[in-house]
Amino acid sequence: MVIYSFYIFDRHTECIYSKSWLPPSLSEAPPNPTPDGHPRPDRRSKAARAGDDAKLIFGTVFSLRNMVRKLGGDDDAFISYRTGQYKLHYYETVSNLRFVMLTDTASPSMRNVLHQIYINLWVEYVVKNPLSPVEHKGGEGVKNELFELGLDQFIRGLM
C-alpha cells in the first residue's frame, strides 16, 4: 500500500493542513512535464501548484459529497472514489472537518484510518492544545510538532 498525500479542510472550506509522501522522483517529473503531463513552462512555484491541487480536491469532494447526499439520503456518506491511477478516501466529522487521503488503487478502505487520525491525533494534539486557536486560519495551530510527528509516524507505519 502506498499513501500519496493527506489533506485537512476546515468548515470554511480552507485547506488547513496538507502533506505529501511522494518520493521526489515521482512528484517532480523532470524536466518539463507538469502534473497533467503537458509540457508547460514552469513559472509557478511548487507550493502554488500544491495549493491549486488542494483547491481542486476540495471542489471534487464537496461536489461528490453533495451528490451522494442527494441520491442516497441525508444519512448517506461519501466514502471513496477510485480512478485508474489513484484512490481518494474521505471522512467528514460532525463539525464539518474534512479529512482526505490519496492512496494507490489497491489499498483497502481508509475510512477507519482517517477516523483514527481524527480521534488520536487531531483531538489529542490540536483540539486539546491550549495554545491552539479555535479557527485554524492558514493552518495556524495545526502545524505543531506533536501532530506532525504523530501523523508521519502513523502513516509510515501503514506503508
Next chain:
Amino acid sequence: MTVFALIIINKAGGLIYNRTFHEGGLNKISTNDYLVLAGTFHGVHAITTRLNPVKNAPGDRTSTPSSVPGAANIVNRPEPSSGLEVLESENFRLQCFNTMTGTKFLLFTDTTQANVDVTIRRVYEMYSDYVMKNPFYQLEMPIRCDMFDRKLLSYIREINNR
C-alpha cells in the same frame, strides 16, 4: 444484488438517458436535478483526471509497446490518466464507464454488487446495437429508442432477480 439506476451522459456533459430499475434504492429526484447531477459529474470527472498524484516518469513513456514491429517510429504517449471509475458511499456504489468518444455510462448499484464492469460493458454493447444503429437517432440527443429500453430492462431485471 441490485442495480438501482442507469444514467448516460454525452460528451458535452448533457444527460441523454436516465432510468431507474429499483424503487427505494436511491432518493427520487426531479429530472432537473438529474440534469444538474449529470453536468456536475462531468466536471468532477474532468478534475479527477487532473488530480493524478503519480506523474509519468520520462522513462515510462517509451518502455511499453517496443515489442510491436515498427513501433519505434511512432511517438509513444503515456497512458492517459483515467477519471473517476468507482465511487463508494454508505448506501450505494457508482460505476462509471467512459467510452473512447467521451460518452459516460453511470450505473448505480447496491454496495455488494459484483461484476459491475461486465454489466456496464453489456449495457454499452446494447447502446451500440440499439441506439447507434438506429437510423432515426440523432447524435448527442436524448435517447428515445424502444428496442434499447426493452432489451435493457429485461437484462437488468434478470440481474436483479438473480
